[in-house]
Amino acid sequence: MKPKKLPGYLSPAEHGWFYLFRFYGIVVLFFLVVPLLVIIPLSFNATPYFTFTKGMLELQPSAYSLQWYANFFTDPQWLLALKNSFIVAPVATLIATVLGTLAALGLTRPGMPFKTLITSLLVLPMIVPLIITATALFFYFSYLHIVDSYVGVIIAHAILGTPFVVITVTATLEGLSPQYYRAALSLGASPRTAFFKVVMPLVLPGIISGALFAFMTSFDEVVIVLFIAGPDQKTLPLQMWTNLRYTIDPTILAVASLILLLAVVLLGSLELFRRRSEKIRGVSG
Amino acid sequence: MCADVTAATGGPAEAGSSSLKARLRKAEAKKRRGAFMLTLPLLIFVTVMFLVPLVGMIWLSVANTTIPEYMPKTVSALSTWDGKELPPEKAYAAVAEDLQAAFKVRKFGVIAKNLNEQMPGTLGLINKTSFRTGRLKTAPANWKDELTKIDKKWGEMPIWTLLKRQSASWTPDYYLAAVDMERGPDGSIQAVPPYQRIYVKLFIRTAWMSTLITVLTLLLGYPLAYWISRMPDNKANLMMIAVLLPFWTSLLVRITSWIVLLQSHGVVNSILVGSGAVSDANRPQLINNELGTIIVMTQVLLPFMVLPLYSTMKSIPDSYMRAAISMGAHPWRAFWRVFAPLTVSGIGAGVLLVFILSIGYYITPELVGGQSGQFISNRIAYNVQQSLNWGLAAALGTILTAVTLILFLLYGMITGKGKVTIG
Numbered sequence: 001m002k003p004k005k006l007p008g009y010l011s012p013a014e015h016g017w018f019y020l021f022r023f024y025g026i027v028v029l030f031f032l033v034v035p036l037l038v039i040i041p042l043s044f045n046a047t048p049y050f051t052f053t054k055g056m057l058e059l060q061p062s063a064y065s066l067q068w069y070a071n072f073f074t075d076p077q078w079l080l081a082l083k084n085s086f087i088v089a090p091v092a093t094l095i096a097t098v099l100g101t102l103a104a105l106g107l108t109r110p111g112m113p114f115k116t117l118i119t120s121l122l123v124l125p126m127i128v129p130l131i132i133t134a135t136a137l138f139f140y141f142s143y144l145h146i147v148d149s150y151v152g153v154i155i156a157h158a159i160l161g162t163p164f165v166v167i168t169v170t171a172t173l174e175g176l177s178p179q180y181y182r183a184a185l186s187l188g189a190s191p192r193t194a195f196f197k198v199v200m201p202l203v204l205p206g207i208i209s210g211a212l213f214a215f216m217t218s219f220d221e222v223v224i225v226l227f228i229a230g231p232d233q234k235t236l237p238l239q240m241w242t243n244l245r246y247t248i249d250p251t252i253l254a255v256a257s258l259i260l261l262l263a264v265v266l267l268g269s270l271e272l273f274r275r276r277s278e279k280i281r282g283v284s285g
Numbered sequence: 286m287c288a289d290v291t292a293a294t295g296g297p298a299e300a301g302s303s304s305l306k307a308r309l310r311k312a313e314a315k316k317r318r319g320a321f322m323l324t325l326p327l328l329i330f331v332t333v334m335f336l337v338p339l340v341g342m343i344w345l346s347v348a349n350t351t352i353p354e355y356m357p358k359t360v361s362a363l364s365t366w367d368g369k370e371l372p373p374e375k376a377y378a379a380v381a382e383d384l385q386a387a388f389k390v391r392k393f394g395v396i397a398k399n400l401n402e403q404m405p406g407t408l409g410l411i412n413k414t415s416f417r418t419g420r421l422k423t424a425p426a427n428w429k430d431e432l433t434k435i436d437k438k439w440g441e442m443p444i445w446t447l448l449k450r451q452s453a454s455w456t457p458d459y460y461l462a463a464v465d466m467e468r469g470p471d472g473s474i475q476a477v478p479p480y481q482r483i484y485v486k487l488f489i490r491t492a493w494m495s496t497l498i499t500v501l502t503l504l505l506g507y508p509l510a511y512w513i514s515r516m517p518d519n520k521a522n523l524m525m526i527a528v529l530l531p532f533w534t535s536l537l538v539r540i541t542s543w544i545v546l547l548q549s550h551g552v553v554n555s556i557l558v559g560s561g562a563v564s565d566a567n568r569p570q571l572i573n574n575e576l577g578t579i580i581v582m583t584q585v586l587l588p589f590m591v592l593p594l595y596s597t598m599k600s601i602p603d604s605y606m607r608a609a610i611s612m613g614a615h616p617w618r619a620f621w622r623v624f625a626p627l628t629v630s631g632i633g634a635g636v637l638l639v640f641i642l643s644i645g646y647y648i649t650p651e652l653v654g655g656q657s658g659q660f661i662s663n664r665i666a667y668n669v670q671q672s673l674n675w676g677l678a679a680a681l682g683t684i685l686t687a688v689t690l691i692l693f694l695l696y697g698m699i700t701g702k703g704k705v706t707i708g
Contacts, residue, residue, distance in 0.1 A: 014616065025512035028505045029524070032531050032587060035542045038552060042545060050545045051555060099327040106323025111316045118324055125335050127693050129645025131662040132342070132682045133335070135669055139345060139679070140338035159335050162327060220535045223647055227669065240537040244544065244652055253545070256538040263533045267526065 043253035068254035081239035089218040092157035096214040100165025108173040126163035134227040148230030156224045161214025172206025205277030346679035349456040351399040356383040360452040377428035381418045388419030443470045459680035491661045495643035501583045502590040502639050510594035532588035543581045547571040578650045578658030590635040597631025637696040
């Protein structure tokens, strides 16, 4: 921390306040971030406990091991969960992205009827508490006999993901000047060409960030899976839940570290897309 | 097409302008239709797979199908009964015939269970009556005498009052149960015995703990948001990534790390013991209780507080405060009178958002809350999965949904035009 230069007219008490305030901010940031980082060293624990051993604190190589990572990639239960997550999340994301993007295109067109009402209906799945969605879908899917099926889980996750796509794509489209489309038309492009060659590349970053939101939602969702998935459809979060509830072992720390890594990568790419989209639209400042 | 022809043939000016209007209207209608058609697939998907289930849940919370379905004759026989004295022979015959029919298809247990939930002890009465009437070869001359002979309860009022009440195809009973009320033997509404009263307490606890968590996130988030909002852009972006990282990390990953930190032999306790602050024998219980829920949920929900606060503060120029100070206000006074009032909308948005999210939380209280840190959602899950009282779960769920939606309308009014944004 390099000391920031404070204006000379401030009194010592004001200096004190400034540093106290900054200290408080740093403490809160620590409270947000540090709990996440603790799990990374612990995931290399050589013993099956959730605590730092004496050897780990003394940095002895023998106190560290990759066994929990190895366990994750060999245990059939964890592998099944991993496989299911990579089946459910992409399919649900695809459905959510296609339907959500179409809806956003409609919602931002001039003359869209009942715009506010329809928008509120479409974002409702994001507002209603997950436990309610899970309960309602459980009753409904029991009635339709699609409890304990991939179809049910995928539908539920697609529903959860659509509001994110609708919101991000709508926001991107609203920030997009209609002049681009009109310019393309005036230069002789057909509406189809104008849409796919001009509008689409401009909103693509919005669509991708919406899709990423939808993917992360599905990849992280446990309440609905808990209610409507059978043992064959268990996803990564559900396996983590089971592990936390019943057979606690550090494999979950290895999984958590890997997911954290994935989140960092996704967050990084999202930030890149945001910057790129701003650059394309010329609003970067 | 028609309009085209008129325009081309150059009719009178009057007709030309009206046909232009018609064409415009047509084009407008086509545009509207086109826009609506694009939203239609998602609208159908959300309606069929989300709104219908939600309405289904609300229906389940008031539905009372068992008696109308399995005792149709009784329902119609009792429809004209005034409930003042014992019903006529016709009703006795109807009950006997319904129970005989139910006995044949082995469904009398469903009737017995349904009635027994309302009036303990009815299970035996219905089972006994079903068996005895079901085995009769011929119908007796007088069903009233026959049933009273099987059980003298048929000659008393309570069972008839209950049957009459359960004949209605909807019932407020699940809502009564959700607020710790029940119906007495005579049908009047009364509070359940004290040891059974859990839901009102749980609603209050959910609201109180959510309030506490909201206040904590505000106390932690406000200074942080202020600090970040006064930084140069590139530094502020970096800080916001730090704020957003937990927001992006799996909830279960965050809970895992808190368990690692807070458990009795966890990192925090080891530091406390290691530094001599507490003795090894008196490790404080930081998790699996109210405290655990509060600590973890405060951290989990903090980003939702920081985001709206940050975006509000970002739009307040530094010069406002400087102007106030230059005109002689103490920095504190400048903050309270100039800066803070400008952030009220951000505070309102953040507070409502955190509170709304908090009252619906299920996973966190379930994993780190132990017994004393449970929320109403945990009880909903319990009624769905373990006690299988779906009507009650649906009633609790409907109440929670209503509260959430009302608060969200408020949120929409604060943030303007019901717009929802992420980040």
